[in-house]
Amino acid sequence: MKLILGLGNPGTKYADSRHNVGFSVLDASAAFFQVRLRKRCFHLYRYALVVTDNEEFLLVQPLTYMNASGKVLKYFPQVAPEDIIVVCDQMDLPSGMIRIRKGGSSAGHNGLKSLMQELDSGEFVRIYIGISRPSEGVDVVDHVLGKETGPDLQQGIRLGAEALNALIKGDSVQEVMIAYNRRNRSS
Template sequence: MKILAGLGNPGKEYEHTRHNMGFDVIDILAKRWNVSAWKETMKAETAAVVVNGEKVLLVKPLTYMNNSGEAVGAIANYYKVGLDDIYIICDDLDLPPGKVRIRKKGSAGGHNGIKSLIAHLGSEGFTRFRIGVGHPQDGHTVIEHVLGRPYGDDIAKIEEAKIKTADSIETALESGVDRAMNLFNPKRKA
């Protein structure tokens, strides 16, 4: 079984903000896979689906971004899902808008949702699908930036990145995370 957890904040006022990239990608996958039977359990919205013969649990924590680990940790513990089978989808300030990067493990890098996950899962060893939202411009604070919606050229870049991220997750489910990293991570310049 795999857990696909998209990070974000519940509520209409947060829909499609930079911090809700994870929720948006989960919604794209749910639509592709014709998932409509959502339920609220363990402080999250969840839906189960079978992909390539394996059960996949889609998770949108309702604990707000900074406490995402509460829900994901409880669900992983309940279903006895190992770290290798937990995929997290989130925004990333350190990537330019629209860039996608997949990592198998790593520090929180200042991301409070990831900090919470590390605390509740007891490890940094879970896969992250990160979508770049860039650093704040025009004098905005980090909080204003991540809780705001993309604008201008960033809209198209970020919408494309959400689709690319959904594609990369499908590749990871079918062929493994290493294959997804090879295909979707930005190539390093020589």
């Protein structure tokens, strides 16, 4: 089984924030595969199972808040880092642009940092959705927890879901990287 983690913060207060693009991508992917994300009693995550011809994928939205995303891994001790795909926001990409990569550092992203601490590894696939850097004078926290009103971020969520769906359908990470890396609305 492969584990797909969409990172974000639970609750309506954060629902459409830039930091919740991981949740949004998983919502779009679940709709594509016609499955519903559900909350398990006494578990801090929402999940949906997607079964393809060759594999099972568990879509998971941790409900531990972004900075403690790694805590959800205690529910999935059998899953190796190389069987994990993480979808999250990335300030170093322009809004709406996506990037897929395998391995790497947390680049200061607290959700990734938490996952890497729990896994003792960073060797998982990441799908980054660009949210841009904050404007001058805007605090980083206010930026990531803020809402974007333009179409760029929605385009990034759509592209992120397409890339994730391609991985689920069996395309290799390399194929998806070639097809989607650094794509945005003008690609």
